[in-house]
Amino acid sequence: MSKSIYVGNLPWSATEEEVANLFAEHGTVQSVKLVTDRETGRARGFGFVEMDDATATAAVEALDNSNFGGRTLRVNEARPRTPRAPRM
Known part of the structure; x- marks a missing residue:
């Protein structure tokens, strides 16, 4: 079974490969997804790792x-996503 991990306060220059390599030191990484802004495509400074x-x-x-890339990481087990109300 896999567990989703929230990773926050990432440097905006961080890549999925760099984050995967960081977590791979502690076990097998199944996937990494860094969140980007829909409109600009720029990184938002957080993501999720599946292990x-x-x-x-x-x-x-x-x-x-x-410390990762000069920033202090916030790492914890991801909470389930709560549904949002539709936009009007």
């Missing part, structure tokens, strides 16, 4: 409040 349950917890503990 298996066994290594995800260790990665969260090891990487939360660590």
